Amino acid sequence: MDKGWAEKIKQVHTLIGKEKTFKEGIEQLIGFRQELFGQITQIVNGYPDEAFWQMPYANADGNHSGTLAWSIWHIFRIEDIVAHTLIANDEQVFFASDHQKRIGSPIITTGNELQGEEIVSFSKKLDVPALYDYAGAVMASTNGLLQGLDHKAAKRKFTDPDKERVAASGCVSADGNAVWLIEYWCGKDILGLIRMPFSRHWVMHIEAMRRIKNKLCKDARKGVDPAAYCGLSCDHCFLAEWCGSCRTKYNTCSYATIFEDRRCPNAACCQDRGLDGCYECPELESCTKGFYEPGNDGANAAKAQAMFIRKYGKKALLKTHDKLHERYDFAKTQEILGQDMHEGLRILEREYNG
Ligand code: SF4
Ligand code: SF4
Numbered sequence: 001m002d003k004g005w006a007e008k009i010k011q012v013h014t015l016i017g018k019e020k021t022f023k024e025g026i027e028q029l030i031g032f033r034q035e036l037f038g039q040i041t042q043i044v045n046g047y048p049d050e051a052f053w054q055m056p057y058a059n060a061d062g063n064h065s066g067t068l069a070w071s072i073w074h075i076f077r078i079e080d081i082v083a084h085t086l087i088a089n090d091e092q093v094f095f096a097s098d099h100q101k102r103i104g105s106p107i108i109t110t111g112n113e114l115q116g117e118e119i120v121s122f123s124k125k126l127d128v129p130a131l132y133d134y135a136g137a138v139m140a141s142t143n144g145l146l147q148g149l150d151h152k153a154a155k156r157k158f159t160d161p162d163k164e165r166v167a168a169s170g171c172v173s174a175d176g177n178a179v180w181l182i183e184y185w186c187g188k189d190i191l192g193l194i195r196m197p198f199s200r201h202w203v204m205h206i207e208a209m210r211r212i213k214n215k216l217c218k219d220a221r222k223g224v225d226p227a228a229y230c231g232l233s234c235d236h237c238f239l240a241e242w243c244g245s246c247r248t249k250y251n252t253c254s255y256a257t258i259f260e261d262r263r264c265p266n267a268a269c270c271q272d273r274g275l276d277g278c279y280e281c282p283e284l285e286s287c288t289k290g291f292y293e294p295g296n297d298g299a300n301a302a303k304a305q306a307m308f309i310r311k312y313g314k315k316a317l318l319k320t321h322d323k324l325h326e327r328y329d330f331a332k333t334q335e336i337l338g339q340d341m342h343e344g345l346r347i348l349e350r351e352y353n354g
Contacts, residue, residue, distance in 0.1 A: 231306025265290030304344025
């Protein structure tokens with residue numbers, strides 16, 4: 001588990017375990033859930049439609065063997081069922097606002113019963129933006145439920161009628177891979193449910209989503225020119241886990257995803273002008289588009305790399321990057337190349353010729 005996340009979970013679980021610190025623990029949990037939800041938001045906002053049904057780890061043993069869409073579905077169906085049908089004994093968010101129709105799901109269950117190709121075919125049917133809206137609504141609803149609890153109420157245990165109600169809802173499949181969930185949930189008190197479906201379960205599946213999207217990006221970059229339109233090297237980019245190159249459908253770097261058409265302005269401009277990259281453009285030095293906007297502290301380092309490609313070619317840039325990364329520990333190229341494009345070019349040339 002991500003070390004930072006493991007630490008946060010541990011802290012929340014300790015705090016909610018004591019009456020005195022219960023409320024503080026709940027507030028920390030809500031903040032942590034918001035942070036985790038941010039990962040889902042980034043994926044939903046950035047990735048192409050096909051990413052949500054692809055299964056890059058189909059034969060693996062673990063949560064990452066599913067799809068991105070199934071993972072979102074599963075996290076929030078479980079939370080909705082547990083929060084409303086089991087704990088609050090009221091209507092699930094899913095039914096209250098007709099989310100099933102909007103999402104286009106053929107099922108109302110947690111999805112545990114689906115296997116292999118069934119997960120792919122299920123994922124293809126889902127409207128991802130509608131699924132994301134549902135996930136956000138479930139998170140908000142559960143946050144309200146958590147804030148209304150005190151330590152004493154959180155120690156409530158469940159009874160046979162509670163079990164029967166969950167079973168009768170039809171939201172947990174009778175399949176062997178799913179039906180155990182009812183016993184599992186009902187064997188815990190509310191504190192136990194906060195520890196699993198409302199916190200740890202999120203981390204497990206969001207980590208799986210990160211593995212899936214990392215692999216999709218890696219696969220997308222295979223055989224693709226590693227020189228980005230702006231002059232950076234995708235092979236050496238610190239964003240490579242989130243981005244599958246501006247030359248592919250996985251052009252999911254933060255610059256592309258802030259624009260409505262999800263295209264990096266430098267990539268779009270080069271394509272419109274029929275250029276292989278900004279290094280072929282006579283306006284490079286004075287350009288303020290996209291990644292080169294003056295407010296971006298990486299603009300001049302990227303320009304220095306584009307200028308270097310113009311002079312020495314792409315292979316030379318990649319080789320120089322290898323040398324720089326061997327010698328220095330850095331993430332962003334401006335840490336080494338600075339804020340002046342001409343000086344940045346000189347640094348690259350020194351390294352290349354050295
Ligand atoms: S952010 Fe740019 S350099 Fe980095 S991987 Fe994406 S396209 Fe390549
Ligand atoms: S105008 Fe700017 S963004 Fe467009 S190709 Fe030239 S350098 Fe690149």
